[in-house]
Amino acid sequence: MKAPLEHGNKAVSLRTEGESAGTSEGRNSFIFSFNDRDVAALEGDTIGSALWASECKELRRSPRAGGPRGMFCVMGVCQECVVRVNGRLCTACNTPARPGMEVRTFVLDGQKDLK
């Protein structure tokens, strides 16, 4: 997995042009963690949008085949982006990111953790 990513550097962010060009004035940035790794987020981000912007798209493994999965419908329907936030299950695509949140991969019993 890649090193922690800083917002504002166009080369390592999937923010749209207006955002990554540094015109996002008034949008405070903060840090939360995903599997113990720092993720840079902007005010208004969901957990999913902050992770995606940092190019962290793989969030979990599928239950039977163990295939990599990430956000898919981005409207709370498909449940592909389920993660644990401070221990509680929620969909990354529509859960607001908060400073210091501890987000972890949702691992089923008997499944290997994402590394």
Added chain:
Amino acid sequence: MTELFDLTILGAGPAGAEAAIEASNWGLRVAVLDEASAAGGQVYRAPQFEPRTGPVDPHHAEGNALRERLERSGATFLRSHRVWDISMSGQRETPQYTVSTMGPSGLTEIQSRALLVATGVTERFYARPGWTLPGVIGLGAATAMLKSAQVLPGRNVVVAGVGPLLSLVAHLIIQGGGKVAAVVDVSPLSEWLGHVPAMMSRPDLLARGAKWQLELAAHRVPVYRGYDISRIIGTTEVAAVELGKLKKDGTVVDRFQIEADAVCMSYGLTPATEVFRLLGADQVFNEECGGWVPVLDDCQRTTVPALYAAGDGAGLLGAAAAPLTGALASLAVAFDLERISPADFARSKTGLDAKLRRAAKFGRAMAKMARPRPALMAAIPDSTVVCRCEDITAGELKQTIQAGAKNINALKFATRCGMGPCGGRVCGEAAAAMLECHGIKRSEIQQFTARPPLRPILLADVTRDFEYSDIPLPEPAPA
């Protein structure tokens, strides 16, 4: 919430929000719920942060206007509320609806005398090898990301599938500073041209579409019409996409590969019918309206007392028609609850009907584009995952169909397809298409049975803090 509302509206998109505004104007006490944190639905989806700085969203100003009107209407807007159950009580003809939701402050129940379903559509996904890879998202997902989060799907994106969403997504990516690797449109140019006469009813939208095509040309984006994706290649993320010419039987020939790091794809839209299924409203399969739709009278009434439907979820007609069907439904509710006179009702209805006829012309052409295309599942390789939640493959489904599964619930019981946390909303159309490819009609294939919870909820939220000593034990019977 012990308050009894006149009307509860599910969904605050263009239909639901307009219905809430109208119903409030008629003096009704209205609660309107949405899963999202702001009203607007998918078309008028609000940015996560204002002022937005991302790509110019052609629907942004209209969305803000709608949100302001809803705010001023006096309707109670319950944002970030996920509906997980609905029940009816009381008299059959004058029921009371109880909507159970999971909101920011926990579980709530909302009671009302009438219920309007304006839950919109779900995207139709046809499975393709590699479509489960991170980096593959729906076209609707892409609009959400670009409009709301202002994040690009990738650096070099293939936009694939069918309908007007293709050009919108490509446009938003370009405006956001991303690169579109290719647009892969299942519809050949002749299909688009066939709809031009109907699209002439909205010259503004037709012109906008043409402008977006020019933009693609200016950015040298290859547009493949009458083509389809045959495979998405990668190990933990998207590396390349294989595509080719689409034949009538669903096979893809003359294949070649292009590099890409993300794919946005879906194959049309279909009304979200889970509430109609749950409450037992009659439905009919109508390809021209996007699939299964509730049976409605001329005022958006379903076959269940005090249950109404509006917007694309009541049959695809597009965002221009949605507020009109929403207003019509509210009019019917106001009339049925005896808040307006038959004369007022008739006068308002005539006006709305005329506007609706005009708006529907464009909407119907777009709905035809969004129709099911079961042949697109005919040539799918056996190893392809169809049900993403349970990792059920096309081969497993094919085997079960050949062994005698004749409808979608039989397929579900035998394979677990559609039994996972998405409730069959992602795989349902693909699974139905596979049955259809085996010669079974959609009316016989039916739909997944809808059961609560309609959306996943945590058991802990239902039980809350709980000790065994909290259970009231009845007095033992005298010996």
